[in-house]
Amino acid sequence: MYQLIELIAVVSSAIYGVLLARRHGMDLVGVFSLAFMVAFGGGTLRDLFLDRNPLFWIANDHYAVIVFVLAIVTSLIPMLPEKTERWLNLPDAIGLGFFSIAGALAAVEAGTSLFIASMLGVVTGTFGGVIADVICNRVPSLFRPAPLYATCSFLGCWLMFLLNASSLPEAYAVPIAIAGIVLLRLAADRWD
Amino acid sequence: MYQLIELIAVVSSAIYGVLLARRHGMDLVGVFSLAFMVAFGGGTLRDLFLDRNPLFWIANDHYAVIVFVLAIVTSLIPMLPEKTERWLNLPDAIGLGFFSIAGALAAVEAGTSLFIASMLGVVTGTFGGVIADVICNRVPSLFRPAPLYATCSFLGCWLMFLLNASSLPEAYAVPIAIAGIVLLRLAADRWD
């Protein structure tokens, strides 16, 4: 199941990175570089912090090929800016949900405390977007009052810990926590 | 003694991060995130560079709880901006001094040359502030002619090496070097 979570997280984050890069008028190299950073940034930091080796995108080297193909395919499609603006939120929220839980699960497995695990969930879920913001030279949205990426991620991790503690099997707790993060994030966008 | 140095460094850096975030009008999530990065950024880079494992804030998981509580407590206090401006310098200088020496000591212990150790002292002491600057979208103050963080840190590390070489016990050399960095940094602020 862990592999599937990571794959979905990578694919949706890559799509988000590609759309974001296209909106900023980047060329193919920029599109691929940004997609690569958004898709692999958070997980790389998690793997470095937990000393997991090799890094998840070196161990699963088809991930990079997937991102590469995604960047090429979407570069062939002429972009419709008014539409993508709205569509950016969906892959962003999905990537946040799946990466947050992937980060928290990996940290728990490595034996950290639950509080540290939830922080690594937040780092894994949000760092790709923070890099994208720094690259695009904006104040990272994590630090502006509006859409609370870190809060959604943090609450979702604790929802999973609580469900686990109440002896719900992981096969249920994990999808519920992921869905919680994605829905909370989309709701925050809507009510902003 | 090493544990105590690190604890003081974390607490004062976290206070600096919290005050800086408050001054930029961030919400609780932003305050905690910035405090976390300022308090753990430099030491994390040191641990990654020296392959120390687990990272110091994963091994000492009460550090994160301390930062979390600090962020919440200070969020309840209404801020007095004119006063904090001056108070920002003190925790900043203390964090610089304690983290610089903590970085240099860890590097020496890992068997690096003294020159590399002093560079790791500078990295450990200054990186938190550099991240804060990049996040707040300013040219990092390390790179502007004015207040020389890196110089204070570098000189303090070499002061410690010299005192050690002149066979002064570490129990004296370390506090003297830390005090040297803090005072030099505060003096640089005053005469700027």
Added chain:
Amino acid sequence: MYQLIELIAVVSSAIYGVLLARRHGMDLVGVFSLAFMVAFGGGTLRDLFLDRNPLFWIANDHYAVIVFVLAIVTSLIPMLPEKTERWLNLPDAIGLGFFSIAGALAAVEAGTSLFIASMLGVVTGTFGGVIADVICNRVPSLFRPAPLYATCSFLGCWLMFLLNASSLPEAYAVPIAIAGIVLLRLAADRWD
């Protein structure tokens, strides 16, 4: 041979960093810090990603001394801004070529797939410049349509893999690939 490649890469990247910092009017500390980051940034990321230990600039601690001396020497020379603008491109292109191939070779040696190795070549070759751009608060030039650092690096890595696959000995394939990247990069600058 690998040592020589790395040494040339470090020296030319450090010269680039020094010139760039001088052009931005930084003092000696800023000059050394930027030179250090440009010269060691890409290789550090490669070593962290591949879990190579100790880091190449900790293992070869004369590198840091070389960068330090370079920063001091060039600080004594009064700068002629109109001339350096053109001269910036040469050490930049040389650093890109040597670091890209050093990154790809290290990745292949660590047993990654060729696609991952070429990506690590790009990361090693370009990351120093990306840091410099972020520090100087510009949109990293990697992400603007103009001079394609990442493309030159990526093509050069694949040139080396192809030459190797066609059973050309590494002693020929490596210099050809490096020369290819440097020339491609200089040509891109000229025709921009």
